[in-house]
Amino acid sequence: MCLERVARYMTSSPDKVQLYLPVHNEYVEFGEGLSLHEEITRYIGKEFPHVPGNKCSVYCVPKQPIHRTEQQANQAESHVFNCLRELDIPGLWVVFFQGRSYGGKSFRKERNGKLMMREHDYVIFTSYNGNNHVTLVEVKSTCDASREGMKISDAKAIKNSKRSAQHQLRDHVELLQASVEMSTDLSSELNCFIFWPFLSCMTKDPQNNTISRWKEDGKLHVFMDAFETPAKFIQWFQDEILRNGNCMNSNHWDVLLKRFIVLSCGVYVDEIHEGMLALLSQEQVDLLNRRPTGKPLIIHGAAGTGKTMLTVRKLQQLYEDGQLHENSRALYICYWPGIRCDVVQKLEALGISEFVDTQRFFISTDGFLKGNKKGYKHIFMDESEAICLSFEERIITQTFEEIFKHYHMGNPCAGAQEPGVLWFLVDINQASLFLPKHSPNILKTPDVILTNVVRSTGTIYRVFKQFYQEPVPRFPAAVKLEAYQNLQGISIAHNISGPPIYWVDSNSQQSCLQAMVSVILDLCSTKGIKPNDLCVLPFFVNSDFRPDVINREIENHFVDQGFMPQALANVESFLLTSKPNNFLVPWVLRVKGLEFKVVVMVIDDEDFDFADAEDRRKVYIMVSRCTCLLVLLSSEAVKNSIDKHKIIINYPFSLKLP
Template identity: 50%
Template sequence: MEYVDPNYRDRVYLPSQDDGIDIKEYLYKYIEREFPEAEDGKNAVYSVPSKFKKCGEKQASLAEQVVFTRLRGLAEPSLLRGLSVTFFHSASYAGHSFRNQRVGKLMIREHDFVIFAKYCGKYYIALAEVKSTYDGTKTINNVDITSDAKVIKNNKRSAQHQLRDHIEVLQGVLNLNPDENIIQCYIMWPFLSALTRDPKQNVMRRWKEDSNLHVFEDNLSDQNNFSRWFCDNILSTNGICEKHFITLLNRYTILSCGVFVDEINQGMLALLTQEQLELITNDVCTRPGRGPMVVHGAAGTGKTLLVLRKLQQLYQSGQLDENNRALYICYWPGIRCEMEQKLKFLGMDRFVDTSRFYISQSGFLQRNSKKYKHIFMDESEAICLAFDATIIAKTTSTIFQRYHDGNCSMLNCRETNFTDHLFNNCESVLNCNNDKWGELWFLVDINQASLFLPKHSPQMLKTPCIVLNKVMRSTGYIFNIFKQYYSNPMPKLPESMLAGMNLSDICMGHHILGPPIFWVSPEEESDTQCTVVRVVIDLCATKGFKPNDVCIIPFLVNDKYVPESINKRIGDYFVENGYKPRGVGDVENFLSNREVNDFLIAWALRVKGLEFKVVVMVIEEDDFDAKDAEDRKKTYIMASRCTCMLILVSPKSIKDNIDLSNVMEKYPFNLHL
């Protein structure tokens, strides 16, 4: 979890649990600090998340935003003074169902709003389901009218079923008798009038037989009306005992781990080093014959981010437009998909094309005849996987040719044969008389390059113009564990390349310690898959994480970690035809669609250059050899994909080989489902 300063000036991560800390005492202290009671004459209102987040369909989000705003508005004392309120919005949870054929099975639900209130020494809890039905009694822009009485009645019935499910689970948490109605329930209709007409067209109160259940537009359209309703209804009951109040507040605080992770992820700014900043702001190819910019960097040093920022700088300075286009090239489809989404978000996608290169065919850019002012080749080291000098030469020659044609203004220019220079020094390749050349960058991941770059590779890739040695993605806890993998030079590299890499100098690019690393040991050494499934269910069912926050990366891929196998085991825990986490293996499809119940299962190289809020790294017995350089680098690539939480699932022997400083925390969550 995370503490967020009220003024958003600082962000600190709360320490994780271990066996020596009583979780109840810890949560009490956390709540006292984060949600203090109202001072005399003032109201204290807290919301989790702190700002409204749109979710679901547009009209449903609009309705929920009205309720969110009204609850936040309770902070302004009018009728009420000394009121303390904490409310949770869109908290996901799972509980066991005890109806019909579902006995003992999990079902995942999502609360619209859960409201905790303390007033005049009494405690209150209310659940609110929000419906966006609109009957058109007032003019509301962008909201569709629903006049069908049957649809309205079905929405009412649906909300009642949802509230019943919520109450069933919470009564189980508190060990309450089903007849004890100490938790209030309401259905809120921000766009629906409290008045309707009977078959004879007489105006009457809507659903007057259970009017206390419903909160209509007249009470939600105005803050004073809502505050009055809140006082007359929620605060007029007998309330709930302090013990139950604290138990459920603790539960929803833990359930909001997913919300806190969202805020951590958004608040993590990718800081650039001074060297990177100079590379972005300075012109690096302003004269002919200077040659390409070759950038070396370890995993997580921000190479792809650097390209994105450079494109943004070119766009803002007027050097990237329809007449000065750019081409971004990479090898893995996932990183291409991610880059396309970011370019679209920044509004540059219409001026930047993307393409993949291949290691088994030489027809690179065969269907693309465009000329480019700027070209950026990411993952350049992967071209050497071809082990075919002809393919390597043809691909690289095509890049030089398109770059030349996009920059040289001389008609019928017969430029030097680029292929002749590719395996030598290319300083003199671009000799055309041009005022200003665009950017030509080749980015090399030294983790991968150390394994195969010296073979069949152009000389230019071995001579970096700049070496990025500050790790930007990984935060302190992760980096401090895995930095050991750079303490010794990587094998089989020429002395000239080792000197340029400065592997022993790799360090943190910022001072953020970041999220902790948790370790969980398989309950049975022979069944790691079962533990992985339980971790995913625990994250999504009891901690409020969305499945698409999670990526599982097995050290070695086998039949146990294909989506079909994982999904079958997950299905054994849940009710049929209900919402449940679902593993997918297609990286591009996952990134493009971001279905709410999908989580990704992918091997390490497939997610190269990508990042995920939560990474579950799975290493089975005998998979990992701490003395093997390739194994060490692979574990770092896997670990450096996460931004907010890393979970290692492995036997203790592997954990001890990796965690030399003994800083990993034991996984504190409940896996007994």
């Protein structure tokens, strides 16, 4: 229902919509700097582009047919899905959506403005020869001929299916009309059909004569003769939609397309800010809609591609679908305490923490899940690559044995019901920082590779693109990563350039410590940056970056017992206390999965070697924590080695301190 509220943003209360993007503020409200209309238009162009030339462009959301519990219904919808996906008409652009649930108010006399939930079987958007079409389709699985594995339907079942489909189409049109608040009658612009892929167009009358079925309904019904071959379906599509179908006003078409983009590709991230919306890439949508098979799903992605966000979203989706509850629990596993703390807070904000246990795994001691006798329907192992930090194969083996044991305890009846989700997520950047000598081969063969960076701004991406493009794990040569062979590198998933990257010469003051403190105090005292929006990431943590050393230097510039920024190294304490004057100075791997508005990256000449691939990957991990502003504190030599295209600009403000 909350996505339905956002889907109506284009005509009602647009000031209530907030879009999650890495920008100056944590979110963008309608009318404040970024048009949500424009961003979704850009999103459509990126995710569903027109193929150059006079070729056919067909896109489907999700990419695979949604699985239905009833076998015959599943076969019918999958058959229609494949027919749509195989459309091949020069110059045609199609995006079709399957199984989109939504809600709205019904104003029919007996319903009195009450809410009604509906799910479309298919909504098809087409653009062809300058005309736009929107087609609503209900699919029925009734069968009137002998087919392998199918139940033949009797006359009463067929009649009931017809009546049901007609009511469903009427409800869809009514809710669309109400939700988009158009003054014109939308029904005159929509195409509505009932698809019967297993039902003949001919039937018998009471005198046993063969007659056409339901002639009185015109062309509402599409029977199995139109689905027999791809060529026949293409011909039907051309005749009944592109040539003779109702055309839609381009403004109305645009409104409805954006509405279904939000409903199908948008997710609420209320744990970041109430009412905030994020638009997912198609690879992310595809991951969320994958049907579990009882086998592990291995997900690789570079830092900032949204692995943890998708995990939280999947848990929310399971809860909304009735698959996450007290008798169908989930387990979230990670290594670093910071990300565990962050995920716990997000689950609490979503109201599902009581059904999700969280656990850290170990790399140097036994006892993972010791004493835990629970079975888990769903298990997510985030940061799976961190297991490679362990030097004992026994500990690694025991960890995975425990995970599979608890998963099978939660899924005891193979084949009796759909299995639960089992995800292993691997950060390919951090996996490449250490040789995963003893790690299971299962982690080295990804099923999904996430390639769109959602966290960094465009400016940060342009400067560090050379680092973004190179991360590939150093798995043993014996393991063939065929999934990576056609990988063209990763790209940025949004259209936000963001503020510039500022550079401060670390030699501009007496010491690197003083230069760093000068930047912190200037940001917090004169630039309006809140201390707890700030993270200082040293490339190498030495004695100068201990919190007590930094805080003593800060205290030299403040009156006694005054409000002043204070460094904190413990990520959990920083996240849990949220004290307004604390800022974080951690070892970079401890902030895995977290993001900060402002990052100050401190690189010393002696620690950083641009020619070293591992050093470049570490820098990538550091910059991918940032959403709004990046400050590079380094020597001019380091800055020049990184800034090949002269994009980084000098810090434009005074750093003189009393």
